[in-house]
Amino acid sequence: MRVGIVGATGYGGAELLRILHSHPNFEIVAIYTSSQQGRNIHYHYPHLTGIIPSTLEEIDPIKMAKNTDVVFLAVPTGVASQLAPELLSAGCVVIDLTGDFRLKNTEDYEYWYKRKAAPREWIEKAVYSLPELNKASIKGSKLISNPGCYPTATLLGLAPLVKAKILKEGSVIIDAKSGVSGAGQTVSLGNIYSELNENLKIYKVNQHQHIPEIEQMLQELGYDSPITFQTHLVPMTRGIMSTIYGTVEGSMSEDELWKLYNDFYVDKPFVRVRDIGIFPSTKEVAASNFCDIGISFDDRTGRITIVSVIDNLMKGAAGQAVQNANLLFGFEETAGLNFSPVYP
Amino acid sequence: MRVGIVGATGYGGAELLRILHSHPNFEIVAIYTSSQQGRNIHYHYPHLTGIIPSTLEEIDPIKMAKNTDVVFLAVPTGVASQLAPELLSAGCVVIDLTGDFRLKNTEDYEYWYKRKAAPREWIEKAVYSLPELNKASIKGSKLISNPGCYPTATLLGLAPLVKAKILKEGSVIIDAKSGVSGAGQTVSLGNIYSELNENLKIYKVNQHQHIPEIEQMLQELGYDSPITFQTHLVPMTRGIMSTIYGTVEGSMSEDELWKLYNDFYVDKPFVRVRDIGIFPSTKEVAASNFCDIGISFDDRTGRITIVSVIDNLMKGAAGQAVQNANLLFGFEETAGLNFSPVYP
Amino acid sequence: MRVGIVGATGYGGAELLRILHSHPNFEIVAIYTSSQQGRNIHYHYPHLTGIIPSTLEEIDPIKMAKNTDVVFLAVPTGVASQLAPELLSAGCVVIDLTGDFRLKNTEDYEYWYKRKAAPREWIEKAVYSLPELNKASIKGSKLISNPGCYPTATLLGLAPLVKAKILKEGSVIIDAKSGVSGAGQTVSLGNIYSELNENLKIYKVNQHQHIPEIEQMLQELGYDSPITFQTHLVPMTRGIMSTIYGTVEGSMSEDELWKLYNDFYVDKPFVRVRDIGIFPSTKEVAASNFCDIGISFDDRTGRITIVSVIDNLMKGAAGQAVQNANLLFGFEETAGLNFSPVYP
Amino acid sequence: MRVGIVGATGYGGAELLRILHSHPNFEIVAIYTSSQQGRNIHYHYPHLTGIIPSTLEEIDPIKMAKNTDVVFLAVPTGVASQLAPELLSAGCVVIDLTGDFRLKNTEDYEYWYKRKAAPREWIEKAVYSLPELNKASIKGSKLISNPGCYPTATLLGLAPLVKAKILKEGSVIIDAKSGVSGAGQTVSLGNIYSELNENLKIYKVNQHQHIPEIEQMLQELGYDSPITFQTHLVPMTRGIMSTIYGTVEGSMSEDELWKLYNDFYVDKPFVRVRDIGIFPSTKEVAASNFCDIGISFDDRTGRITIVSVIDNLMKGAAGQAVQNANLLFGFEETAGLNFSPVYP
Structure with missing residues (x-):
């Protein structure tokens, strides 16, 4: 499956790159950013030198829908509420790591986040997926809301x-x-x-x-x-x-x-x-x-x-997002994730 | 006032040395130890080189009673229950930083500490002193039990x-x-x-x-x-x-x-x-x-x-012990302790 | 290939377990120890719970030669100089992570390590392998001496x-x-x-x-x-x-x-x-x-x-040891090692 | 002696406050800042709550010359080159913790610092004082340049x-x-x-x-x-x-x-x-x-x-600055500085 990542210059995005680089079923086809287009990812993250060769690309929903099977949003909270609807409308499948689609009640969102909530129609379609508690509900979803850490x-x-x-x-x-x-x-x-x-x-x-x-x-x-x-x-x-x-x-x-x-x-x-x-x-x-x-x-x-x-950054963000992607596409739940903790 | 410290090679003891070295009313006259007699304290704590010149001395209650006005016990828990009575019997005034005289109920001590309690007579004489809560009770005491951190x-x-x-x-x-x-x-x-x-x-x-x-x-x-x-x-x-x-x-x-x-x-x-x-x-x-x-x-x-x-190590141990000593001897409560936190 | 690890309770050993658990060509068949036999490895390393189920086994050269294709020695320096010859004599192939077979000159070893050197005959047979500098020399070796960090x-x-x-x-x-x-x-x-x-x-x-x-x-x-x-x-x-x-x-x-x-x-x-x-x-x-x-x-x-x-612990110990094992057995040099650094 | 500190919201300034608060010969009379006037210092540094009650004041050379015997400049490099001459002209005695007056050769300054150098006349008057190496030269100076860490x-x-x-x-x-x-x-x-x-x-x-x-x-x-x-x-x-x-x-x-x-x-x-x-x-x-x-x-x-x-922050900045102030005013070299390191 072809994966796109938006916001890979944050730590959640960096962790997605680490996992997906070694994942047997997904391939990173593009990394999107709002600010450093044209730069190689290793300019921002030298640890990826020689591992992930991608140049950062501009966010373009139509292209993204064509080139990817799933898009991970590892952007700041508040960005996804606008960006996800655009991507979804263009036909993308989205796994959102932000808090923007987690709360069903928009008043709660606006009270606790002190921001404008995402459009109600998309919040209703979003599936909040903490796989150990509600694995069943994820199938066929176009917008998965990944839980907070x-x-x-x-x-x-x-x-x-x-x-x-x-x-x-x-x-x-x-x-x-x-x-x-x-x-x-x-x-x-x-x-x-x-x-x-x-x-x-x-x-x-x-x-x-x-x-x-x-x-x-x-x-x-x-x-x-x-x-x-x-x-x-x-x-x-x-x-x-x-x-x-x-x-x-x-x-x-x-x-x-x-x-x-x-x-x-x-x-x-x-x-x-x-x-x-x-x-x-x-x-x-x-x-x-x-x-x-x-x-x-x-x-x-x-x-x-x-x-x-x-x-x-793993079970609290990128790891769980990949676990959700595995379930969404019918792969082994542990695919690309069954490695040992790093100790010490 | 002449101060003796037992167990200065632990961190509580090191902190006592730091404070008392600059205290206007107390003077460190001797540091006692059960294991490194004859060595200079800076052999164990190089940071004290040139500041505290003392050679570690053997524990000898009679001598200690003669040479000191107050003895701080910064020894491991379980040691004070035996050592304090010896020092008190010899005439020392003791401020104990361990847990050995804090609990009035010896069964509680033995249940929670999994050790034999100190002699009941001395526990009864000990004054547990958290100065902000029971400053009054300290006057005239020979054995002050300093609270835990x-x-x-x-x-x-x-x-x-x-x-x-x-x-x-x-x-x-x-x-x-x-x-x-x-x-x-x-x-x-x-x-x-x-x-x-x-x-x-x-x-x-x-x-x-x-x-x-x-x-x-x-x-x-x-x-x-x-x-x-x-x-x-x-x-x-x-x-x-x-x-x-x-x-x-x-x-x-x-x-x-x-x-x-x-x-x-x-x-x-x-x-x-x-x-x-x-x-x-x-x-x-x-x-x-x-x-x-x-x-x-x-x-x-x-x-x-x-x-x-x-x-x-300060309000949770050595600092509070010095605060108690100040109160015991009628000095300003803040004497030797009114310095700023170290930041950052 | 079947792998045995001696000394897995040290950090080098733990790192070998982490890598080899996900390696496509090697399988951990046994973990050997001199002190905790019969215990599950997760008793010592809880992070391995549910990942590596092995019970620690006694060191027995004959058995080890039979059950493994290669043995990694992640033991303290000084232990390998005695243990490696026993294992080699029994027919094991050994990759030694200690310093015991690195120095060709036994006088140097005894001067710098302040210990008795390994037997000269085995030192001569040992191949010191820092793959980027001497990859060629490793083929057919029975005893590889892994460089220091x-x-x-x-x-x-x-x-x-x-x-x-x-x-x-x-x-x-x-x-x-x-x-x-x-x-x-x-x-x-x-x-x-x-x-x-x-x-x-x-x-x-x-x-x-x-x-x-x-x-x-x-x-x-x-x-x-x-x-x-x-x-x-x-x-x-x-x-x-x-x-x-x-x-x-x-x-x-x-x-x-x-x-x-x-x-x-x-x-x-x-x-x-x-x-x-x-x-x-x-x-x-x-x-x-x-x-x-x-x-x-x-x-x-x-x-x-x-x-x-x-x-x-990786290129300075376990990672390089696995790189050497890959080369020794003709696998891809990067097999099981081509993952991204963990950042941050 | 009355002390003013400019730039106390940096770490060097915080350390000056810590030392001078307990100094027997100096008294902090004012803290100056370019940006947070009117705020209490504990708004920026809560650790000073109840210790240093000062409200941050505006920088005003004339007032400062009248109200202080010495001014410490703990400002960013590049600020002192402009501010010190103003203060000196107004009659202040200045101890500068920045790099702006350390280099006698202004071309060197401009090459290494990539900034415009301070006025040559003031650089000539400034005394670079690392007391252990050139204690003699400090007497009577109006501008002391404190060495780098x-x-x-x-x-x-x-x-x-x-x-x-x-x-x-x-x-x-x-x-x-x-x-x-x-x-x-x-x-x-x-x-x-x-x-x-x-x-x-x-x-x-x-x-x-x-x-x-x-x-x-x-x-x-x-x-x-x-x-x-x-x-x-x-x-x-x-x-x-x-x-x-x-x-x-x-x-x-x-x-x-x-x-x-x-x-x-x-x-x-x-x-x-x-x-x-x-x-x-x-x-x-x-x-x-x-x-x-x-x-x-x-x-x-x-x-x-x-x-x-x-x-x-001490011998590399604030501590040495106070040591220089001690020497400048004829106090004991160790006044206010003879305390023990904090360990551990």
């Missing part, structure tokens, strides 16, 4: 509990932590090395735009209350950890808890449920598409603590 | 709410994160650079020995339920952040919340309550004795989120 | 100049810098996070055991003088940079210099010579088998500065 | 050899490495966290503007050849290491070498010459005004390797 880690951590209806309404708190690459190549004082190194920050307190995305999916799974969700910036490049707290209706042994998770994810190749007493660290999934989950129950408080880790 | 950040974050009785029982969850120096100079696979760099870990899930210390003090302040308290290791050397979640009885504006905190800490020189909407990061207190606190209330969930940051 | 970066940086005989004898100085993973999982005070983070160290001044290895190969290439070679530890996990200084006989334009390097490496898939004025950074080769080289000539001083970077 | 580490490392005339002309190579804070708060793609973390870069190859500054002073000390000087960016916030290579005329024992350095620096409070075989790391001087030096001689090559480390 925090929602991916958080929802995979919560889904078995929510589906099993064992969480008390109103009890869920998520303390999420991310490496810095989540901010992409944003050039701002807050993103420079000396400000972030040897530093731990909380940000967007009660205001992160991933809150409505998580709540939308939780509602679908059967949990209706608002969540408390805080995000922290950790001095490392990659990795997300969601530490998830919830109170159980009644009691539950850790063995039962483990069985619940294990049954839920038994045939999901990218989710690894850890043994009781073992908790994953972010490095154990680095540069891979895995989501690793550790579980615990505390008798003293009746509270469950779930730890869910992913690589934010 | 996590409890310091957490209790300073929670105290105003608990004293004001506005938290729902059972609602408190603390998600704590620490830099690596909290593990001291422990030589273990889990502590080596390549395992921790670019990595975020959760550890001691539901089992951290600081849980009973926090609960003991919360109970004193008026909150009786068990807490959920999880700890994470962040790839940085210094710094602790406690992100604290609790549900309010009724509602509360952020202005009221801010006033509550500000009034509580108005005359406490080392606690800085940030303006509404501003949250501290760990680097903003690095190498200083400050505890910075940010506050928020979320209407959607009725939940308060408090962020409390300290430098784990 | 620093020598790989340094020799690839120097070879074109030396072969072209344009360096003044006695003028070569190499200032080398390495990430911390070069020290492997060594559990020592000097290797813990808080000692290395935010720190830059020089070590083994004038005494690094890679000096005779570099000089041995330089001599073969036509440069006879001793070199100055200093090594530094940089607070990062992966990556080596050799900054190489030398004086040119006569003058030389940067264009001529570039042509020299480009011609030398034109058909070498893993060496990327950068354009004039562009210099590689270590991250641009991270987790890949590339060696990237930047060149410069300074009119003011008549001195050349060459910058050569590799990933120490 | 790299030149400080490098010149202190080289001076004893050069003064003793034991280096071969043309043999000096300096491989310098710096933490990222040297770039200040520059907001650029090259300075963001994800680009620098886990990365080692060489930059400004053969083109660093500190080359002529080092050569100018070497010439004064008695070494006339051009130097090779390369600079690298290390993933840490603070610290500079210059690894200095040179060839000795004749031979020399390490004992003689050590005696040479020790005699040279015996009465210099901020230079610590390490014992033979011991080399300093950057962290051992962190946040302090020390320059630590390690020395070695290699019989095999006849080459000396000197290692010189400083904290780039």
